[in-house]
Amino acid sequence: MADSGMLMNFDIGEAAPLKKQVKFTGGRWRDRVHAQRSARRNRDESASATNATPPSNDQSHDFDDERPTKRLKTFGDTNGQSDYSRRQETSGNSNKPGGITSRLFTSNPTPRTVFEDPVEESEPTKPSNAPLSEEAENFLALGLSRRIAQHLSSKLELKAPTSIQKNTIPQLVKTDSDAFLQAQTGSGKTLAYLLPIVQRIVSLSQDEAGANTGIRIHRDSGLFAVILAPTRELCKQIATVLEKLLRCAPWIVSTTVMGGESKKSEKARLRKGVNILIATPGRLADHLDNTKILDIGTARWLILDEGDRLMEMGFEDELKSIVGKIRSEKLKERNKEGVDLSTLPQRRVTVLCSATMKMNVQKLGEISLEDAIHVTASQLEKEDDAAVELNDAVFTAPSQLKQTYLVIPAKLRLVTLIALLKSAFSRKGSVMKAIVFISCADSVNFHFDLLRSSTSQPSTSDDTKDTVADAAYITSPANPDITLLKLHGSLQQSVRTATLAAFHASTTPSVLITTDIASRGLDVPAVDLVIEYDPAFSVDDHVHRIGRTARAGRAGKAALFLQPGCEEGYIDLLKSTTPVASQSYESTLQKGFLTPIALPKPSKTAEQAMLLSERQTPNSRAEALQIHLEQRLLASEKEKENSHPSSKLLDAARQAFRSHIRAYATHVRDERVYFDITQLHLGHTAKSFALREAPGGIGGGPSRRTFKPGQNHGKGQKRKSGDGDDGNGNARGGGGGGDGDAGTVDDGAARRMRMKMKEVMSAAGEFNIG
Structure with missing residues (x-):
């Protein structure tokens, strides 16, 4: 045949003829x-x-x-x-x-959570950690001298004790028993153990009526009390509270010894004499071994504050050594000046404080306590065993703390955070101070640089020039000036101290972006809002985080960010200890972006100006803001020659993403089922760091990272230097909750992810989650 082809006819019926699909390329x-x-x-x-x-x-x-x-x-x-x-x-x-x-x-996973409309309470909840009524209780009735009681009332403006203070002070003033103190965060545990110590030392030189006993106590009279705390920040805070308290007895001297400070200056202070010593475990163990002038023969009290954190951070060996050396030293009945110390305890009294109940706290109790009394805000129990029985107790957050959680797709996390902060500061006086908790130090650095204003004036202090700045995006006509601060364990000690002091003293609305270094024991006045942008590594850490607000009877709010999927099951775990209400992220976006967004600098394109105009919807503003942030990162790649922090914003975002993924794998074993790293969508997660694609190198080791001079790099180095801090490359301070396997993924995970996570956790010392 001349034509070997085939002809075919198709009958398409009465349907419209097929039209060619048009593809558009080029242009915007x-x-x-x-x-x-x-x-x-x-x-x-x-x-x-x-x-x-x-x-x-x-x-x-x-x-x-x-x-x-x-x-x-x-x-x-x-x-x-x-x-x-x-x-x-x-x-x-x-x-x-x-x-x-x-x-x-688009293409976001659908949450399983059913969001309900919030129910307005008819009357405010009665605070559970507020001071008692002045008519019912006062400090004088607890066994304190009139001098101390008047000082508390007139100078410190403390009219009545809290429940934990009411139950603790009489026991420690009148008896010599060991004690375990357990109470809600913000309930006044620090004063509960400080007041009895000061009272009994003051009684050496003055009787209850304030008359002089003829005994002269001064800084060289001996060391009477040792207070151990897990972090430098908590040591500083305890020292500040004690300094205010000792203004009624200026002859009693206190000081601190902790990592990051000069050992030479610490030895000089110890040589001059000190009555109450506040220390981190690593540095105190170092001084007990190497500082001969430190005499613990007269020491009557050993206080272990935040006991669960002390054990989590791997201080067990140091604590055993400290407790053993103090107990092995013969107790002196007179000091070197011949002063009779019979009014002080005739045995060494150990007080263990912890807000949460854990098995490692029970282990610490077995190491340090003998015939202890268990003191809570509601009761006081005598224990027959050598250790306090901790198994059945359940810890709850303050009743006046309103907790909510938001189930947010990964791509929307960043814009939702900005919307939540923007709405929180939309009314003048509604929120004065907020704390945003993030999992790792690299992520803290990135979010601080992203949210800071490019027109911010540099701080007058050299210590805070890189940690305190004016905020952008979250300002409003009611609050045009908002201060942004950052805090994590990789900062030098002087910078950390100055930054925390700036947050304390700030009189303008402020937002502190921080790691878990600020989650324990820190008491910052007027903190109205806590945002857990990254969930805590354990439920107990969650309790401590939200405890930074609603302190001493004040109201407070806490918001937790979760992602759709396995993380939603985490709510059932939280509801077993604290009431938590759901909140729709959609309503948060609508409320936060109801008004135009103030960019940190004038928009370079008419398109961005149009997208942020008055005529836009909240969703289009969220879209425009995301595009703006992504363009900022891309533009920063071209500005690396500049010295401004934003010139390296893209590199910071990539490093923050990598560290965030690694930190995600360090949730405690029992809770890792809710935080399955194999279910993370890396592309969507990258969007929450304003990245248009997920960067590689997640499993890169420490050789990929360049450390700055003076920066602490790993757990081993921290121990070698005697640093008693919680943060430096500690893989969340033993964040596996003592299971010893914080870096592995649960059995049954995909083989590829298991191999990747082996690489990830081989670099555990690379990032700081402090």
Whole structure:
């Protein structure tokens, strides 16, 4: 045959003829989206006119997961779009400038949580950690001298004790028994053990009526009390409280010894004499071994504050050594000046303080306590065993603390955080101070640099020039000036101290971005809001984090960010100890972006100015803000020659992403089922760091990281230097909760992820989660 081909005829019936699919390339992406929508709308109208079903495109996909070069080639339809996004498109806002639904709202996992409308309480909840009524109780009735009671009332403005103080002070003043103190955060445990110590030392030189006994006590009279705390910040805070208390007895001298300070100056202070010593375990163990002038023969009290944290951070060996040396030293009945010390305890009294109950606290009790009394805010029990029985106790947050949680897709985490902060500071006086907890130091650095204002004036102090700045994005007409601060364990001690002092003293609205270094024991006045941007590594750490607000009877709010999927099961674990209410992230975005967003500097393009104008919807503002942040990171790549911190913002985002993924693997074993790293969507998580694609090198070791001079790098180095701090490369301070396996993934995980996490945890010392 001349023609070997085949001819085929197709009968398409009465359906409309097939139209060629049009592909748009070049130009701005928003113009291409407009054109694509117009073409699709024309096809739909034509199909409707002929009563035919328009052809569907089965190749729709989410281009947020692809590289930017692929995203420029083609666009899919909205088949993968969420119900929330479709509602926004059909609400009539699509005709407004920038009304196109953001890619932030597409292909997100659907939460299992059913969000309910918040119920307004008819009357405020009665605080559970507030001081008692002055008519019912006063400090004088607890066995304190009139001098101390008047000082508390007139100078410190403390009219009545709290419940834990009421139950603790009489026992430690009148008896010589060991004690375990357990109470809610912010209930006054520090004064509960400080007041009896000061009272009994004052009684050496003055009787209850204030008359002089003829005995002269001064700094060289001997060391009477040793107080151990897990972090330098907590040591500083205890020292500040004690300094205010000792103004009624200036002849009693206290001091601190801790990592990060000069050992030479510490030895000089010890040589001059000290009556009450506040220390971190590593540095105190160092001085007991090497400082011969330190005489513990007269020491009557050993206080172990935040006992669970002391054990979590791996101080067990140091604590055993300290307790053993103090007990082995013969107790002196007279000091070197011949002063009779019979009014002080005739045995060494150990007081263990902890807000939460853990097995490691029980182990510490077995090491340090003998015939102890268990003191809580509601009761006082005598224990027959050598250790306090801790198994059945349950810890709860203060009743006036309002807790909420938000289930947020990974892509929306960053804009939701900004929206929550923006709405919190939208009314003057509604929130004065807020704390945002993040999992690792690299992520703290990135979010601080991202949210700081580019026009911020440098701090007048050299110590805070890189840690305190003016905030951007979250300001409002009611609060145009908001101070932004950062704190983590990799900062030098002088910087940490100055930054925390600036947060304490701030009289303007302030936001502190920090790691868990600020979660234990720190008492900052007027903290109204705590945001857990990254969930805590254990439920007990969660309790301590939210305990930074609602202290001493004040009201407070706490918000927890979770992702759809396995993390939603974490709520059932929290509800077993504290009441938690759900909150929709959609309503948070609507409330936070109801008004235009103030950019840190004038927009360079008319498009951005239009997107942030008054005519925009909250969702389009969220979209515009995300694009703006991504463009800032890309622009910073071209500005590396500059000295401004934002010039390295893209590198900081990539490093923060890597450290965040590694830190995610360090949740305690019992809770790791809720934080399964194999279920993390790396592309969507990168979006929360304003990255357009997930960077590689997650499993890179320490050789990939360049450390700055003077920075602490690892747990081993920390111990060698005698540093008693909690933060330096400690993989969350033993964050596996003592299980010894914080870096492995649960059995049954994908083989590829297991191999990756082996690389991840081989670099445990690389990042600081402090």
